[in-house]
Amino acid sequence: MSDAPLSDDHLREDTLSSEPVYQGKFLQMRCDRVRLPDGREASREYVVHPGAVMVVAILPDGRLVMERQYRYPVRQTMIEFPAGKLDQGEGGLACAQRELLEETGYRAKRWAKAGIMHPVIGYATEVIEVWFADDLTLGERHLDEGEFLDVFAATQDELEAWMRDGQLTDAKTVVGMMWLLQWRAGRWPLDWQVVS
Template sequence: MSQSEPSSSAPASDAHLREDTLTSEAVYRGHFLELRRDRVALPDGREATREYVVHPGAVMIVAILPDGRLVMERQFRYPVRQTMIEFPAGKLDAGEGGLACAQRELLEETGYRAGRWAKAGVMHPVIGYATEVIEVWFADDLSLGERHLDEGEFLDVFTATQQELEDWMRDGQLTDAKTVVGMMWLLQWRAGRWPLQWQTV
């Protein structure tokens, strides 16, 4: 069977790709994650199983100091058994908006408050097996106070230049996907290609 040529633009409808849920069950419910197993109807009429993690959503903050350096964290991530270099981030509490979460997480993890905020966009980091959506926020006009880590949370806060982060990405020292996406936004914004709508809070 021959294949058609790829389209040069997105089709008007995605009905020929959609999968419809037939049944859904919770396999496991943890402290904040839930694992579900669904039976779905495929576009060709057959059925298949889909397993995925339900995540409450999260935010990530690209916090910029007056000299242009960026507020960063080093944290041990148990699933990959590595200490990772990351932009500050955290999950949404129930009913919490993205900006409120970003303000809370930046203060709790780093001790910084920001006088200006801008929402850059959203990202879906693991579309193959999780519902997680991360809002990307920028923050500047920073003032340093006291941080308030959650119980059982251990992380180092440090600052780095854009060039240092670029070098670490190139050399494989910075591999966290959300931080890589944050760097992409930062580079595009600083190049004048992707403007941000700042708000004073």
């Protein structure tokens, strides 16, 4: 094993052609022909996703705002941090504020962008911004048509136990927990901003 090289040119795949295969309401499937680093050609199929946000919302007592939502592709109810896709032209903070209010009824006065994650790099362009929110006030939620979910509060210890026991398996929520643990341990600081 050696140090990482300064350039990734020897790994890059160049697009030769790109064809839409399927266009849904918000997802698109594409099939690209690429030139590999050794000069051969190959196909790459992937989903084009508009991007999303996830919110780690912290209540005054330290518990976290969570959701339970049935996810059709895996045919089970999942435990998740509030999250949602970006609307066209929408910024990450605006999306995080909108999704938190729509899904949970909470508004936050303080926000901090922790970072980003790429949840499925093998077959999708999706990028999820990880946001933290606190100084919460509860109002009325406004779920999208056809959206059904339960909102509840859980402690960090409960979430850790559910992850350990396989009850909490949503990748973005697991990443949010990792960020939360690092932040609470003082290792990963957050740059909080007050938003009116």
